Amino acid sequence: MSGRDPHTFITNYRAEDVEKLTLRMKNGLGSSKYRPAEYKKLQAIVDAKRLESDLIGQKVQKTRCAAKATKESSILRQHRQVWSRECPRLQKAEERAENDIHDFLEQIRPNGGTDTAIFTLTDYGLDLKREREAFRVATVEPVHQLKDDLCFRLGELKHQHLTAPRSHWEQVIQQINFVKVQQDDINAKLHAEYLALDEEIIGLSLEEYITSTSNDLVNVETIPEEVLDSDCPYPELKDSLIQAFHSLSERYQKRVQSLQEQLQRTDRLCGWCADDHQRFQFTLSQYTHDIPNHRALYMDMLQRLFPEKTRQELMEHERAWDWQRFTQTQLRVVTQQWQRDQEELLARALVTMQEARHAHQEELELHRGRQHQQDICSHLREELRQWRAQQEEVAKLEAVIAARQQAEEEARVKREQEKEMAIRSQQKEKVRQFYLKQKKRAEVLEQRDQERLANLRSIMEEQARRDKERVQFRANMLQLRMEEREARELERQREEEDRQNRLEVLRNQVGVVAEADPERMMADTEAWRSRQLNVKEFELQRPLYSINTYTDSQIVSDPRVRVEQALREAGLHHTHYAKEVLSVIKPPKPPRRDTKSILKF
Incomplete structure (x- = not known):
């Protein structure tokens, strides 16, 4: 208990300790064992302890600052690594987009003399x-x-x-x-x-086109036209297929409607403005899942980009955005399942109707086959006779036509050979012109890329020089602030020394100056002499020795003593409960302020 509070009343005492204290006090009245307290030495010890504690506190603060700076530098290094990986990708995308735009503009050709849009562009x-x-x-x-x-x-x-x-x-x-x-x-x-x-x-209403693409996903045809317009010989089969399509559409429409209601509950930008939401999406796209500790990194970057928003708001926006993307994914998956089931049901329905038509056709063929068998046989005999007569006439005409075609083929082959030679000469000239154009175009592109590279290098060198100047300026400002801080510290020390000198002068002015008088110092005092004259009168009533301590009434009036006595009688004075109870009880009088210690151990 004494280790916890230096002013706690000590209840653990023994009788021999009281006797030893009594003897020490009795023997100390006429002896020189107790010397006066050296307050200057105690003050120096207290100042040394206070200075040591202040130094320890400064070291702890420096360690905390260094740890914070190390953590900040580590996070910034990881951010730079992410940006160093993202920057080349963006530069390549920018160059690819610019090249595509230039190629597109170069490939555009006017449709005619009336097409002035190209020249206007x-x-x-x-x-x-x-x-x-x-x-x-x-x-x-x-x-x-x-x-x-x-x-x-x-x-x-x-x-x-x-x-x-x-x-x-x-x-x-x-x-x-x-x-x-x-x-x-x-x-x-x-x-x-x-x-x-x-x-x-924003006034162009591009959001409608963006949302229309998502709405087109659910525009699935309820009943295909192949089923409605089909000529099924069995009406009951067609009605059952239409009912199956209706049930499939109702089941998926309920799921799609519930997902669309969930999407309509939240804004497309999750309550933020378009610029902030776009920056939020771009930051999340930079920190992919393959980066270690990617969540902590992009949360740190979001707090730097949006200092006015708390971490809780950022996390809520992230959850809203994840929930919106999850709902959109669910809607897309449900739509794909709907389309897949619709296609499977349509395929099964078409196969079923085709089988029904084949069965019906086979039945009809069986009935009509026997009726038309005789008509077909007679018709075939007549056709066979006509075919023989035609074959004879065809043989005669083919001989005449073959001779005429051979003469025409020889003339045609000759004309085609002459025409092919002329076309080959023209194609060779076109190929040569095409290669010349390709070479000139490659030279122009190479020259343009070189100029662009030189311009980018000059811009980067200028930016590097500016960064060096900025760093030098900040270093100079830091050095100037350190010099000002040192000057203020020297001024404070000088003022403290002047104050101590003035205090020392005041101490010297008010110091007691007395002459040395050994006889007076060793002689008896008047009060002692007056007490010695009446000592014989009070020898009988005087106690054996004087006790400088508390009386029994004062000790009993302390509630801590009574509580300790009750706990001792109950046999609980060594338990943890007794320690807790005695630590809470306060003394009847608060301790003097000069007995309190300001040292923190």
Whole structure:
């Protein structure tokens, strides 16, 4: 109990301890065993302990900061790995899309002289190119010129003193501010145009086409036309097949309707705006399941992209999006099952009706075969006689026609050979022209790719240089803040030393200065003499020794003593319950503040 609270009343005592304490107090009255407390030394110990605890706290804080920084750097490294894998894929997709667009525009040819849409598209592309070049000259070129001018001025200032007048520098600052205001106006204008274009695209109602593709999945024909328009010789069989199609459609329509109701309960964007939802989808598509710890990574990236949203909101949006995709997948699967069952039922129905038609046809053939057998035999005899007469006439005509056809075939073969030679010469010339065009086109594409590669490399070098300048600027700012912090710390230490010096001067001013008087120090005091005169009068009433401790009434008035005595009588003073009860009971008087320790162990 004493280890838990230094002010807890100690109830475990023994009689010999009281006797030893009494003897020590009795012998200490006339001896010099107890020396006065050295408060300065105690204060130094307390200060050392406090400083040690502060140092330990600082180490713990530094360790926490280092662990947090390490964790943050690890997460950022993993994000960079994901982006380094995603960036080439996006670049390839962008290059593929641009190449497809260029190839498509190059392959477009006008249908005739009246087809002006192709020329209008080409003119529009040239106008866009000129506008982009004019925008670059009006916005980007002034910034680069101002940057080059400032770099040149800074380079001159490194080798010269500040000899330029103040008005000259004010003009430079005004020019910089003017360029900043101009760039802000341009950015605001571009943002307004972006919002207007976005509203125009939304106004085209593309969402209807997107939703129509999903609705087309459930447009399954209830009863096929092959069953309705079929000529089944047995009406009962046709009615049973139609009823089977009805039951199949009703069963699947209920399932599709329930899934569509679930989709209609939530918005297509799950309650977010289109831009945020698109960024959310793109972030989830980057962190695939093959990446280790992909869920923690994309949740961290989503918290960085949407700092205004809590983790709970992001998780709810993720669950809503997963549920929507799961419902759409279910709807697609149900539709596919419906189509598969519909096709299987249709195939079985067609086979059944075909078998019924064959059986009915066989019955009819059996009835008609015997009736028309005689008519067929007579008809065949007449046809045989006519066929023999025709065969004789055909043999004569074939001989005449064969001679005529042979002469015509020889003339035709000769004409075809001459025509084939002319066609081959024309085809060779066309092939040569085609290869020349292909070669020129390959050279143009190679030159364009080289120019694009050079432009991208220049942009990347410029971005790298800017990043280096930004990093250097941040390092300089960090060094400046550290120097300011050190200066403040030195100023605080100097003030603390001045304060200690002033306190020491005050202590010296109020210190007690007394002359050394050994005789007076060792002599008896007046009070002691007055007590010694009356000592014989009170020898009988005086106790054997004086006790500087609590009286029995004071001890019994403490509730902790009474509770401990009751627990002891009950035999529970060594149990955990007794320790808990005694730790909760408070003393009748609160302890003095000077007995409390501020040290934390």
